């Protein structure tokens with residue numbers, strides 16, 4: 031498809047450490063089209079952020095992209111020079127980091143930082159650029175933007191810092207935004223406001239978005255499609271309805287079962303048994319095997335990709351869906 | 361209720377920023393631009409009983425973290441009293457001070473900047489317990505392993521530095537550090553916001569178990585209403601520096617009294633709402649730099665009458681343990 035803004039194929043990102051090579055991203059293939067929102071969900075440590083860092087070329091040593099390809103509007107990003115990448119970052123591709131202080135400089139005022147984000151990529155009179163900063167701060171629900179522009183990051187609340195980082199990503203209306211847990215610390219009204227603006231941006235300018243989150247309720251509201259990540263891999267993909275109503279992978283089923291609102295108040299929440307695996311010592315076969323209630327001997331062999339459609343698939347020997355919905359197994 | 365463990369009386373915290381150079385020049389020429397004051401916490405009264413979980417909910421920037429820091433003794437209030445176990449927090453002897461700082465722990469909202477980047481996880485978690493004699497040097501390693509396991513972190517990773525962990529893993533390091541000193545009172549500031557649901561479930565279950573076992577008391581700050589509903593006995597709703605409603609959890613969710621609480625509850629995202637059209641915020645968002653007169657909520661309130669912008673509403677008791685701060689609190693709730 032030509033309207034794909036981003037296509038990654040078999041992406042592998044590795045951290046080389048004394049105790050071994052940690053494959054934080056282990057063969058990730060995903061794509062996002064123009065104006066589309068892909069929700070990337072998965073357990074803490076499953077590799078969501080590192081996937082994002084890999085796409086924008088910000089994996090620092092001892093980490094590196096060991097394999098695979100990342101095509102952004104047809105151009106290969108793996109192996110691209112740092113200079114070319116820098117020209118794309120913040121301009122055509124933006125990332126909203128899970129830690130807003132990765133975007134913000136603690137010793138510079140907000141106005142200095144926002145102006146720089148605009149003027150580094152385009153020529154514009156200062157006054158016009160400032161007006162743009164104020165407008166975008168308004169969009170993310172910051173009251174009194176005039177005064178807030180003059181403050182330093184530490185004078186803002188946690189959620190305000192998060193919103194300033196979002197505003198900076200929105201500034202240049204990029205073609206792709208990778209939003210890493212952008213609204214975790216935000217209350218429902220402001221979350222709704224930001225998602226509203228994000229939806230508008232996608233619709234009006236065709237911005238493609240990868241929305242990384244652990245919050246299934248939020249992702250259900252904003253995403254068109256969902257990819258579920260576990261231990262560095264995407265274990266299931268589909269439309270929002272498919273993944274939430276008819277999840278195939280036992281891990282997805284476990285995730286949906288632990289949502290607090292699906293549990294009775296005061297009663298212990300349902301947990302997925304066992305611990306997140308250490309990526310340095312994954313079990314052979316299916317990585318979820320040791321925590322899965324459906325696991326048997328078959329699962330000691332790594333499950334292959336079960337394809338329903340190009341964008342509906344899973345990796346499991348015993349999915350919760352009857353296998354006859356399939357057309358082919360690859 | 362037994363006598364409260366923590367009591368806040370008319371707490372205020374104001375941040376004042378001196379006028380910058382341009383502002384000073386303007387002042388000299390008679391402009392009223394002056395210093396800027398943020399009314400972060402603006403007259404809060406609250407009590408928390410021993411063994412209770414009090415949820416604190418409110419819009420971003422309304423002053424939750426600031427209030428949490430005052431409760432944890434990290435910030436000094438501009439005015440008002442905080443008492444803990446009958447002691448006035450601003451007037452402690454050295455030995456009381458040492459005991460109280462250990463007993464009240466805060467899990468910070470920002471797991472990134474609250475962890476020392478040059479310390480390994482084993483030090484971050486294990487240092488204080490050793491210093492305070494909760495474990496011996498020989499036991500330290502096992503002690504750290506045990507605390508890390510409780511929060512779902514693999515002890516094998518304890519020789520790593522914070523930056524080598526994912527966001528949710530770092531948040532759990534912060535939780536482990538606080539739990540390691542066996543606190544009596546925990547201020548949890550968005551402590552589980554960055555955790556995925558399954559680990560969230562594990563940590564919430566751990567918090568509840570600790571409460572049952574050790575009678576731990578919590579001030580639980582969160583924007584996530586479903587989590588707060590699950591864990592809290594009572595909930596306090598904060599708006600622009602003030603508490604507008606406090607009520608037992610069930611009552612609050614069944615019939616929210618304050619118009620702001622009503623608005624908040626109607627917005628909770630649910631998993632069965634797909635591809636929904638999200639709405640923009642209606643009306644101007646008020647700023648703590650220049651809070652609205654009277655009831656702070658009046659510019660956004662669908663029920664506002666002239667009196668709302670003229671006078672601060674009184675605190676009225678709706679029923680036992682349930683208070684609401686709205687001019688029309690007697691007539692509210694019935695509609696809900």
Ligand SMILES: Nc1ncnc2c1ncn2[C@@H]1O[C@H](COP(=O)(O)OP(=O)(O)OP(=O)(O)O)[C@@H](O)[C@H]1O
Pocket residue numbers: 045052054072073074075076077078079080081093128244309523524525526527528529554556
């Ligand atoms: N700089 C690093 N050095 C070594 N390991 C790392 C580094 N950064 C991340 N990792 C490891 O890579 C794995 C994936 O991390 P990542 O940050 O992508 O997780 P995540 O899915 O974003 O989780 P979370 O929801 O908790 O943020 C984790 O096991 C983490 O410990």
Ligand SMILES: Nc1ncnc2c1ncn2[C@@H]1O[C@H](COP(=O)(O)OP(=O)(O)OP(=O)(O)O)[C@@H](O)[C@H]1O
Pocket residue numbers: 184185186187188189190215375398399400418419420421422423424425426427469648
């Ligand atoms: N050190 C500071 N200097 C100046 N203003 C501050 C400082 N700390 C907080 N504020 C201001 O006080 C107000 C309340 O901030 P606080 O961090 O308590 O909000 P919050 O309710 O925790 O919000 P969030 O949900 O976004 O974390 C904000 O307007 C913030 O800008």
Ligand code: SF4
Pocket residue numbers: 618619620655656657658659661662663664665668673685686687688
């Ligand atoms: S006092 Fe008035 S403005 Fe404030 S919440 Fe009640 S009705 Fe609304």
Ligand SMILES: [Mg+2]
Pocket residue numbers: 078079080128210526527528
């Ligand atoms: Mg992450």
Ligand SMILES: [Mg+2]
Pocket residue numbers: 187188189424425426469549
């Ligand atoms: Mg806060």
